[in-house]
Amino acid sequence: MSTQPIYFDYAATTPVDERVAERMMAHLTRDGIYGNPASRSHLLGWQAEEAVEDARNEVADLLGADSREIVWTSGATESNNLAIKGVAEQFAPQDCHIVVAATEHKAVLDPARYLEQKGYGLTVLLPDADGVISAETVAQALQPNTRLVSIMAANNETGVLNPVAGIGQVCADHDIWFHVDAAQAVGKIPVNVDDWQATLVSVSAHKFYGPKGVGALYVRRRSSLTLLPQIHGGGHERGMRSGTLATHQLVGIGTAANLVSEHLADEGQRIATLRDDLWQGIADLGDIHINGGQAPRTPGHLNVHFGGVDGESLMMALRDIAVSTGSACTSASVEPSYVLKAMGLSDQAAHGSLRFSLGRFTTREEVDQAIHRIRDAVKALRTQAKTATT
Structure with missing residues (x-):
């Protein structure tokens, strides 16, 4: 395994x-x-x-x-x-x-x-x-x-x-x-x-x-x-x-x-479907938003702001899922994403965002597993945050 x-x-x-x-x-x-x-x-x-x-x-x-x-x-x-x-x-x-x-x-x-x-x-x-x-x-x-x-x-x-x-x-x-x-x-x-x-x-x-x-x-x-x-x-x-x-x-x-030239259309449609299914599987968590959600975007990108959750903490809770809080070239920085900041997000909202990006080898099973893991992690972190403030 x-x-x-x-x-x-x-x-x-x-x-x-x-x-x-x-x-x-x-x-x-x-x-x-x-x-x-x-x-x-x-x-x-x-x-x-x-x-x-x-x-x-x-x-x-x-x-x-x-x-x-x-x-x-x-x-x-x-x-x-x-x-x-x-x-x-x-x-x-x-x-x-x-x-x-x-x-x-x-x-x-x-x-x-x-x-x-x-x-x-x-x-x-x-x-x-x-x-x-x-x-x-x-x-x-x-x-x-x-x-x-x-x-x-x-x-x-x-x-x-x-x-x-x-x-x-x-x-x-x-x-x-x-x-x-x-x-x-x-x-x-x-x-x-x-x-x-x-x-x-x-x-x-x-x-x-x-x-x-x-x-x-x-x-x-x-x-x-x-x-x-x-x-x-x-x-x-x-x-x-x-x-x-x-x-x-x-x-x-x-x-x-x-290979891209041969398979671009079919591959893009399949990846976009998986990306959208991932979003639908977590969208009802509440206080969750797609960054740039109203604009056209590539088939595999899903950048999400989770309200009430720190992105770094969520990423650590999802250790068995490789995701990022922004560009790989700036991942060593503790500063909020300059891209999200330029779009008008607050420091807190930018810090509470994760980038999921899917591709050629992403499977339906992986998306289903990820949905369960993300839901459990977000709920647990929000509970911890609420307990810490009471």
């Missing part, structure tokens, strides 16, 4: 699909294709390069892009840094204004704040009560020297979807480059870079059943953008990102992308 907890933290990372791992293994050892893709003087190098380009095509197909627009990176954090700094550093600080959302991942907010310290202009937009950044809000923030708008497609904590197509239209109308952090969107909802009118899109393999440590940045070819590299040393990836390509990792992201 497995001793592993029920895994409801797919937004933090997904397990590598066995089919992905199997393909990766064929590019690691001596009996496989282990050559350097940049070695063009022998067969093993040619084979590795072919595998890398096949993967590039698979990721491009998933995004509705041309394979020549895919730049390999180590993940969405690097992609975001390359996109934001690579745009800004073309300009003198006083000639570059950037617009981001307060609910962005730290991988966007931190590079933006770094540039602000260097003298670049920065506007940080607040969302509405559901966590949505509207196209109108973006339009009102634009300045004559705005060079880049960076708005995520799906929030990592709530799963709430931003109207990126509308925001992309605003940026196109004003001839401004548009970056989308799509780490939480790819593999969960249909993504088409042309529909979004995006100039730059960040992707991370481990969010859609690929390996950690590999991602991509879509860079639109039909654009005036010349992206400045952040890593130098060999001129790989058309000069935008130097470094020897990890063939097995790229085969992994390509295979994962191909």
Whole structure:
């Protein structure tokens, strides 16, 4: 019998699909294709390069892009840094204004704040009560020297979807480059870079059943953008990102992308049904609310505020269920979620919230077990809190 907890933290990372791992293994050892893709003087190098380009095509197909627009990176954090700094550093600080959302991942907010310290202009937009950044809000923030708008497609904590197509239209109308952090969107909802009118899109393999440590940045070819590299040393990836390509990792992201392309609609519907069943199983506990509940969101996200309960205490009571109180990248912090705070939640409400995120391998049995465990834990904690105050 497995001793592993029920895994409801797919937004933090997904397990590598066995089919992905199997393909990766064929590019690691001596009996496989282990050559350097940049070695063009022998067969093993040619084979590795072919595998890398096949993967590039698979990721491009998933995004509705041309394979020549895919730049390999180590993940969405690097992609975001390359996109934001690579745009800004073309300009003198006083000639570059950037617009981001307060609910962005730290991988966007931190590079933006770094540039602000260097003298670049920065506007940080607040969302509405559901966590949505509207196209109108973006339009009102634009300045004559705005060079880049960076708005995520799906929030990592709530799963709430931003109207990126509308925001992309605003940026196109004003001839401004548009970056989308799509780490939480790819593999969960249909993504088409042309529909979004995006100039730059960040992707991370481990969010859609690929390996950690590999991602991509879509860079639109039909654009005036010349992206400045952040890593130098060999001129790989058309000069935008130097470094020897990890063939097995790229085969992994390509295979994962191909699997998503084949099963996105059916998989999304199944996961959304399980997510909704989880909510229906706990909704009658009273004083319980979905954060961002009125807005469209990804199929697997359920961020819930439990009134009268501390989120950390509830998470500890649910030790056999892997959940989180927010982004995995800020889970060591005792501060309330900055995303939920930006949406207008109080410190107490933010502290009383948990993120459940379901995925490809979530089962009906796990959802049923989780409902019972959550109900028992919430009731017990509320009883303890009431006893402590009497």
